[in-house]
Amino acid sequence: xxxxxxxxxxxxxxNKAINLSFKSYSFRQVCxxxxxxxxxLESASGMTAVDCTSRxxxxxxxxxxxxxxxxxxxxxxxxxxGKNKVLCEFADSVVLKITCDDKSxxxxxxxxxxxxxxxxxxxxxxxxxxxxxxxxxTCIYSSDHELEF
Numbered sequence: 001x002x003x004x005x006x007x008x009x010x011x012x013x014x015n016k017a018i019n020l021s022f023k024s025y026s027f028r029q030v031c032x033x034x035x036x037x038x039x040x041l042e043s044a045s046g047m048t049a050v051d052c053t054s055r056x057x058x059x060x061x062x063x064x065x066x067x068x069x070x071x072x073x074x075x076x077x078x079x080x081x082g083k084n085k086v087l088c089e090f091a092d093s094v095v096l097k098i099t100c101d102d103k104s105x106x107x108x109x110x111x112x113x114x115x116x117x118x119x120x121x122x123x124x125x126x127x128x129x130x131x132x133x134x135x136x137x138t139c140i141y142s143s144d145h146e147l148e149f
Contacts, residue, residue: 011099013136015121017074017091023066027052027084030062044078050086060123063088072143073124093142094122100135107132114139 025033027042031052039053050057059076063086067073071090079085096117100107107113114130114137122141129140 014097016095019092022087022089024085047078059086074122096121096139098137100137105137
């Protein structure tokens with residue numbers, strides 16, 4: 001499964017994860033769990049993958065392998081604050097507001113645009129609202145239980 005960052009043509013105005021939690025793992029834990037043993041060096045390969053010397057491992061694949069059914073997985077990424085760590089992030093809901101630019105986010109196709117963004121910002125959550133106003137796309141994703149704001 002490929003997990004890429006959203007093109008930077010559009011500006012994210014709001015990316016609010018409600019009841020956000022995360023699990024942190026070392027690069028070495030990720031490599032070993034994904035079947036790459038005895039590697040000499042692990043390093044970040046962008047924000048969404050770990051280079052395990054002999055093979056590139058997508059963080060989203062690792063996180064999905066370790067997700068509890070009770071948790072709502074939203075994304076996997078390199079921890080920009082922790083050295084040699086990845087984060088698997090979970091949330092009950094995500095509110096996303098992003099500018100429309102016709103290249104990467106098309107406000108005339110709100111449901112399609114929100115669906116594309118879901119794979120990046122709210123992977124396992126369901127889309128509950130898609131709308132646009134004044135060239136701003138708003139997408140709300142949540143797990144099956146009721147939203148609390």
